[in-house]
Amino acid sequence: MAEPLLKISNLNAYYGEVQVLHDVSLEVYPGEIVAIVGANAAGKTTLLKSISGLVRWQGDIVYGGRSLRGLKPNQIVELGIIHVPEGRGLFPFLTVLENLEIGAYAPNARKAAKETLEKVFRIWPRLQERQNQLAGTLSGGEQQMCAIARGLMGLPKLLMLDEPSLGLAPLIIRDCYAAIEDINKRDGTPILLVEQNVKLAMQKADRVYVIENGRIVLQGKGAELMDDDRVRKAYMGI
Amino acid sequence: MSQLLVSGILLGGLYAMISIGLNLIFGVLRIVNFAHGEFIMVSMYLAYWTYFYYKIDPYISAFVIAPLTFLLFMTVFRPFVVKLADSSHLGQVFITFGIGIVLQNLALMLFSADYRSVDTAYSRMRIALGEVQFSLARLVVFLLSLVFTAALYYYLKKSYMGKTIRATMQNRTVAMLMGIDTRKVYVFTFALGAAITAFAGGLLLPIFYVYPTIGFNFALIAFIVVILGGLGSIPGTLAGGFVIGLTEALSGYFISASMKQLVYFCIFILILVLRPAGLFGQRGTEELGVK
Ligand SMILES: Nc1ncnc2c1ncn2[C@@H]1O[C@H](COP(=O)(O)OP(=O)(O)OP(=O)(O)O)[C@@H](O)[C@H]1O
Ligand SMILES: [Mg+2]
Numbered sequence: 001m002a003e004p005l006l007k008i009s010n011l012n013a014y015y016g017e018v019q020v021l022h023d024v025s026l027e028v029y030p031g032e033i034v035a036i037v038g039a040n041a042a043g044k045t046t047l048l049k050s051i052s053g054l055v056r057w058q059g060d061i062v063y064g065g066r067s068l069r070g071l072k073p074n075q076i077v078e079l080g081i082i083h084v085p086e087g088r089g090l091f092p093f094l095t096v097l098e099n100l101e102i103g104a105y106a107p108n109a110r111k112a113a114k115e116t117l118e119k120v121f122r123i124w125p126r127l128q129e130r131q132n133q134l135a136g137t138l139s140g141g142e143q144q145m146c147a148i149a150r151g152l153m154g155l156p157k158l159l160m161l162d163e164p165s166l167g168l169a170p171l172i173i174r175d176c177y178a179a180i181e182d183i184n185k186r187d188g189t190p191i192l193l194v195e196q197n198v199k200l201a202m203q204k205a206d207r208v209y210v211i212e213n214g215r216i217v218l219q220g221k222g223a224e225l226m227d228d229d230r231v232r233k234a235y236m237g238i
Numbered sequence: 239m240s241q242l243l244v245s246g247i248l249l250g251g252l253y254a255m256i257s258i259g260l261n262l263i264f265g266v267l268r269i270v271n272f273a274h275g276e277f278i279m280v281s282m283y284l285a286y287w288t289y290f291y292y293k294i295d296p297y298i299s300a301f302v303i304a305p306l307t308f309l310l311f312m313t314v315f316r317p318f319v320v321k322l323a324d325s326s327h328l329g330q331v332f333i334t335f336g337i338g339i340v341l342q343n344l345a346l347m348l349f350s351a352d353y354r355s356v357d358t359a360y361s362r363m364r365i366a367l368g369e370v371q372f373s374l375a376r377l378v379v380f381l382l383s384l385v386f387t388a389a390l391y392y393y394l395k396k397s398y399m400g401k402t403i404r405a406t407m408q409n410r411t412v413a414m415l416m417g418i419d420t421r422k423v424y425v426f427t428f429a430l431g432a433a434i435t436a437f438a439g440g441l442l443l444p445i446f447y448v449y450p451t452i453g454f455n456f457a458l459i460a461f462i463v464v465i466l467g468g469l470g471s472i473p474g475t476l477a478g479g480f481v482i483g484l485t486e487a488l489s490g491y492f493i494s495a496s497m498k499q500l501v502y503f504c505i506f507i508l509i510l511v512l513r514p515a516g517l518f519g520q521r522g523t524e525e526l527g528v529k
Contacts, residue, residue, distance in 0.1 A: 052415060077417030089412035091405045093520055101398070102405045106417040154417065 003065075004029050005190055006051070006158060011059035013043070013050045013214075020046045021057070021214045028158065033184050033191045035205035035222070037198045043214040044194040045086050048160050051192075052076055052083045063158070078106045080157030086194075087166070088147040092136025096127055096146055099135045103153030112155060120149045123179065141172040148179060159183065161193040165200065173197075177204055202226045242487050244370045250483025251380030254476045256442070256456050257463040258386050259435030264461070265469040266394070266407055267427050269322050270330040273338035274460055275453025277432060280341055281307070281439030282448040283349060289356045289443070296356060297378070300440030307436040311429035323424040338453070345450035353447040361444035375444040382441060383476065386434065391472040403427050407470070462506050468519020477517045481505065 004027035013021035020043050028034045036044050050057045053073040061068040068076060091099055100120065104113035121128040124145050130138065135146055144164055151159055164180065165173040181204065184191050195201035202208055202222040210218040210231065218231065225231050256278060263271045271277075284303050285296040311319060322330055355361075363374040394400035406413040406423045413420050446452065463482055467474025482502050489501040515521045 054411065054414065072419070073414040074417045074419045077415065083415045085412055085415060089409060089415070091408040091412070093408055094401065094405060098401050098405075102401055102413075102416050102418075105402070109417075150416075 002030055005064060006192070007060075007062045008047075008051070009060045009062075011047075011050060011057055011061065013046050013055050013057040015046075015055065019214070020055075021050065024059075024211070024214070024216055026209055026216065026219075028190050028192050031184070031188050031190055032207065033181075033193065033205045035201035035208045036192070036194045036211055037196070037201045037208060038211035040196075042211045044211055045162055046214075047211070048083055048162055048192070048194060051081060051160065074106075077154060078108075080155065081160065082151045082154040082156035082158070083160045084147050084151040084162065084164070086162035088143045090135040090138075090143055090146055090150070092134065094135055095132050096135055096138070097131040099146060099150050100127075100131075100153050103150035104155075106154060109153060109155045113153065116153050116155065120152055123152075123182070124149055140167050141169070141176070144168060144172075144176055145179075148176070148183075152183065156189055159189050159191045161191065163194050163196060165195065165197055173200070180204070198231070199226075241370050242491055243484070244372055246484035246487030247480060248372055248376040248380045248483070249487060250480035251383040251476075252376060252442075252445075252479070253459050253463050253483050254387065254479025255379050255383040255438045256435070257460040257467075257475050257479060258383070258390060258472070259431040259433070259438065260457075260460045261464045261467070261470065261472065261475045262390075262431030262434065263428055265464050265471070265475075266403060267323070267424060267431075268327075268407065268469070269424075269428065270327055270334065272331055272334040272457070273341065274334075274435065275455070275457030276338040276341040277435045277453070278439040278442065278456050279345060279448065279450065279453035281436035282443050282446075282452070283345060284436075285440040285443045286354055286356060286448055289358075295358055296440045296443040300437050303440055304433045304437040308429045308433035311432050312425060316425050319425045319428045320421055322428075323421065342450050342453070349450065351449060353449045355447045356443055358444055373445070375441075379438075379441045379445070383479070386437075387472050387476045390434075394472060399426075404470075462502065466506055466509055466516055468516030471516065471518035471520070474516055474518030481509075481517070 006028040008024060008026045011021055011024040012019055024047060036047060038044055046055060049055045051061055051068070053068065053071055053076045063079060063081060091102065094102065100117060101113065104110050104116060109116070126142065127146055127149055130142065135143065138146060148161070148164065161180065164176055168176060177200070180191060180193070183189050193205070202225055205222045208220065208222050208225050209216050218225065260271065260274045263269050263274070281303055285299050288294045288299040289296055322333060325333060360374045364371050365374055365377065394404065402418055403423055405416065406418055406420050410420050459482060463475060463478035466481060467476070467478030485502045485505055486498045489498045493501060509517065
């Protein structure tokens with residue numbers, strides 16, 4: 001395979017004095033969909049937050065050949081690492097359109113904002129219909145749509161999604177993942193996603209990492225892990 | 239009666255004017271600034287001494303003092319704003335309260351407790367419209383309060399920076415994930431609020447005496463106006479100013495001037511019971527920034 005786009009080596013992450021991630025190593029290669037699965041409080045969100053520069057970490061995170069050590073969150077966004085946070089994180093009292101505009105904050109994204117907006121509205125016409133509605137009043141499914149769309153406004157070179165399926169009905173989850181696969185196929189944007197639904201993650205992702213108590217305990221191709229007895233027992237209740 | 243209404247409305251504009259800066263700092267940024275009154279006091283003194291030594295009219299010097307205030311907060315005082323933005327509400331209360339006291343005592347030491355005022359050509363000028371009379375200086379403040387609220391309203395609502403400010407206030411962590419340097423946003427908005435407050439201070443000088451503790455009353459009214467109008471709502475500040483201005487004028491006449499504070503506190507409580515987010519506040523936003 002080619003060089004990884006993102007290479008995390010021996011990552012330890014902390015909240016204050018409390019260590020949450022232990023010796024985590026992970027790669028994302030160009031064009032891949034990589035999923036991180038694990039139980040509640042395993043440290044999945046913390047891993048994404050480390051990459052985004054929101055928590056203190058040791059070890060190394062290299063993106064496109066360059067270490068992210070010491071970079072501030074806004075500098076990381078400017079490199080094209082876009083993080084769609086857990087629970088959507090929309091600005092509830094901004095309209096859908098304003099949320100999307102703010103998604104294109106970084107200088108290069110802002111220059112292209114008009115075209116990107118057209119593209120986003122082509123993918124999700126529903127957002128265009130509701131562009132002047134306050135984001136906080138959207139339905140759960142629409143909010144997730146808006147959150148991913150807002151991520152696209154930032155022109156991601158690596159898109160990170162934290163539990164995109166959380167709290168959505170099965171049909172909406174299907175649409176949501178169809179959109180994610182589309183982004184990945186059409187633009188070739190690599191995707192790093194966190195997913196509680198292990199089965200779903202294994203179906204959709206090229207590779208999967210299983211994280212337990214802040215450590216990676218298993219990794220492999222999605223399809224292969226699905227046949228792994230340990231995984232089936234522990235995560236799929238079979 | 240019409241005299242009372244006009245006085246009340248002009249007073250309301252004045253109250254709105256001294257509250258706009260606080261609305262940016264407290265209403266929008268949710269930084270509790272108990273030194274707001276002292277910001278006004280200091281800018282009044284600045285305008286006073288500029289007038290005293292250089293004979294520069296306060297209406298003119300305001301246009302210098304306000305941008306200067308903005309620059310100072312963007313540079314020298316920047317660490318102070320960052321510290322405030324990163325503190326809890328209680329921490330902000332202590333820090334700003336302390337700063338207020340220091341500023342008061344500095345003023346007392348440097349300028350003594352004397353009441354000082356300027357005597358410009360217009361400060362005693364009165365305008366008569368039929369039976370109604372009012373001072374020119376108050377009319378100027380009133381008109382400028384309209385200009386400032388309108389300009390700021392459109393700025394926050396329509397400009398990209400305005401949207402950035404609102405986004406940052408609604409969710410600071412997510413704002414960072416959008417690529418926003420949130421500290422910069424805090425410093426900029428705080429500096430803007432301080433500059434508008436400084437401008438308001440200059441406008442007050444032809445109307446009020448300045449002395450070291452004058453800030454207290456202004457700050458009290460400004461907090462009431464901002465909360466009454468709705469945190470972060472700029473039209474609300476204007477409305478809140480009018481409510482308090484009119485209440486003060488009317489209750490001063492019909493009840494007793496010494497009771498005016500009691501009356502507007504009652505109205506304040508009544509409105510907040512009926513509309514917890516304030517007159518123009520967006521429902522739900524009152525809980526933003528509660529850390
Ligand atoms: N801001 C914080 N301060 C202190 N501890 C935190 C903080 N955020 C998370 N933690 C702790 O870190 C651990 C990992 O949390 P994290 O949010 O990464 O889990 P997760 O795998 O994303 O869980 P979930 O599936 O529930 O979202 C948990 O024990 C959590 O309590
Ligand atoms: Mg999580």
